[in-house]
Amino acid sequence: MTGTGTPADARRAVPRTDAVLDSPDLAGARERLGRRLVRDAVGRAQQRVREGALAPDLDAVVAAVLADLPPTASSLRPVVNATGVLLHTNLGRAPLSAAAVRAVADAAGTTDVELDLATGRRARRGRGATAALAAAVPDAGAVHVVNNGAAALVLACTALAGGGLDRDVVMSRGEMVEVGDGFRLHELVASTGARLREVGTTNRTTAADVAAAFEAAEREGRRVGLVLKVHPSNFRVEGFTAAPGTADLARVCRSAPGGRVPLLVDTGSGLLAPRRDLPDEPDAASALRAGADLVTASGDKLLGGPQAGLLLGRADLVEQLRRHPLARALRVDKLTLAALEATLTGPPPPVVAALEADLGHLRERAQRCAAALRTADPDLDVAVVDSEAVVGGGGAPGVVLPSVALSLPEAFAEPLRRTGQPEAVPVLTRVEGGRCLVDLRAVLPHDDALIGALIGALTGALLAARR
Numbered sequence: 521m522t523g524t525g526t527p528a529d530a531r532r533a534v535p536r537t538d539a540v541l542d543s544p545d546l547a548g549a550r551e552r553l554g555r556r557l558v559r560d561a562v563g564r565a566q567q568r569v570r571e572g573a574l575a576p577d578l579d580a581v582v583a584a585v586l587a588d589l590p591p592t593a594s595s596l597r598p599v600v601n602a603t604g605v606l607l608h609t610n611l612g613r614a615p616l617s618a619a620a621v622r623a624v625a626d627a628a629g630t631t632d633v634e635l636d637l638a639t640g641r642r643a644r645r646g647r648g649a650t651a652a653l654a655a656a657v658p659d660a661g662a663v664h665v666v667n668n669g670a671a672a673l674v675l676a677c678t679a680l681a682g683g684g685l686d687r688d689v690v691m692s693r694g695e696m697v698e699v700g701d702g703f704r705l706h707e708l709v710a711s712t713g714a715r716l717r718e719v720g721t722t723n724r725t726t727a728a729d730v731a732a733a734f735e736a737a738e739r740e741g742r743r744v745g746l747v748l749k750v751h752p753s754n755f756r757v758e759g760f761t762a763a764p765g766t767a768d769l770a771r772v773c774r775s776a777p778g779g780r781v782p783l784l785v786d787t788g789s790g791l792l793a794p795r796r797d798l799p800d801e802p803d804a805a806s807a808l809r810a811g812a813d814l815v816t817a818s819g820d821k822l823l824g825g826p827q828a829g830l831l832l833g834r835a836d837l838v839e840q841l842r843r844h845p846l847a848r849a850l851r852v853d854k855l856t857l858a859a860l861e862a863t864l865t866g867p868p869p870p871v872v873a874a875l876e877a878d879l880g881h882l883r884e885r886a887q888r889c890a891a892a893l894r895t896a897d898p899d900l901d902v903a904v905v906d907s908e909a910v911v912g913g914g915g916a917p918g919v920v921l922p923s924v925a926l927s928l929p930e931a932f933a934e935p936l937r938r939t940g941q942p943e944a945v946p947v948l949t950r951v952e953g954g955r956c957l958v959d960l961r962a963v964l965p966h967d968d969a970l971i972g973a974l975i976g977a978l979t980g981a982l983l984a985a986r987r
């Protein structure tokens with residue numbers, strides 16, 4: 521920095537906004553980010569000149585602006601999920617497959633989402649995605665896609681029991697689940713105008729309880745619009761417990777005194793077929809085969825796709841939901857439809873790869889990473905340790921997925937998250953037993969290099985701080 525003189529001199533010497541903004545060196549940034557974001561960075565650089573922290577000449581200010589520009593026009597930053605939680609709601613749940621990312625990019629412009637190119641006429645919106653979903657679950661008579669799992673439930677409850685129908689929704693007290701951040705499913709149901717009829721107890725509910733609820737409704741002159749079976753996806757009740765199976769409930773629903781009552785099973789996780797490694801996770805095909813009339817699930821949990829709510833089941837019911845006025849308000853956009861179709865038809869998404877990751881391969885990756893770090897800095901306190909990952913995102917509670925992690929001093933956790941450089945990709949880790957664990961189970965293999973580079977960059981700084 522050269523002679524900035526008194527603060528008053530510095531103020532007079534601050535390069536003018538237009539002069540900086542119009543600099544040819546910022547032409548690329550103006551085109552990529554737009555003038556507003558570049559102007560914000562110019563303002564920050566000018567402020568540093570006023571404070572005497574930056575030389576008051578145009579070249580220095582332009583250089584400072586270039587160094588301070590955000591990488592993209594969105595403030596959302598890509599991060600590496602090394603927490604060992606496969607589906608981390610705070611990190612956007614499932615990462616999309618490369619095929620889904622490509623599909624999103626292709627659909628982002630104008631696209632034939634609702635047009636038949638052969639005839640030039642209007643076509644059913646998202647027919648590719650719904651056809652892929654129907655093909656993945658042949659037991660479903662029809663399918664529909666909405667904004668998320670909660671929206672699927674709201675649509676079903678509104679169309680079958682709420683929205684002026686004033687019918688009852690029968691729900692077990694053992695399934696009154698809070699899915700996160702204060703959202704409770706029974707409150708969601710009540711918000712549709714449906715009347716909640718609770719049955720059973722926290723730990724035990726039987727099919728007979730549901731049959732008794734039908735009879736009680738009959739006596740009170742009320743109609744039951746829906747029986748809702750919710751998968752308690754994010755907790756487990758152990759000990760003296762009972763919950764009616766889907767087949768038992770289906771039997772009771774078919775012989776309800778006031779006529780057949782639809783049975784909706786909210787599986788949550790988005791498994792379309794059973795997985796042997798997650799034996800307690802319900803799946804859509806099994807629920808439908810056991811007699812569920814409708815199944816709801818999320819798109820961005822174990823299915824590994826975009827945020828979406830999947831509705832599968834009896835054709836007449838799905839059609840009734842699809843034609844309900846509320847369906848329009850819960851409609852998904854072309855980007856979601858593109859990502860969902862590619863998730864269903866393309867190669868297995870990252871969540872599935874993480875579920876099926878080979879422990880030996882994870883260990884090799886960790887050892888390669890640790891060796892590279894030790895070569896760069898022999899003093900670095902890094903070890904390869906066994907770790908335990910979880911599914912997360914409100915799925916498979918109690919399931920432990922053996923994993924492998926790099927173990928670093930705890931002091932690494934914060935700088936790995938904050939990075940300190942706009943272009944570096946933050947790495948989210950897990951602090952456990954006074955160590956910073958970089959769990960590789962949910963890390964895409966091609967991100968190992970990012971982790972190594974960031975740890976390497978931080979090592980020198982952290983060691984210097986400690987000396």
Ligand SMILES: *Cc1c(COP(=O)(O)O)cnc(C)c1O
Pocket residue numbers: 668669670671699750751752753754786787788789817818819828829913914
């Ligand atoms: C996650 C979950 C939901 C909510 O789904 P979103 O897609 O997050 O709206 C509902 N029910 C169950 C059982 C769940 O696990």
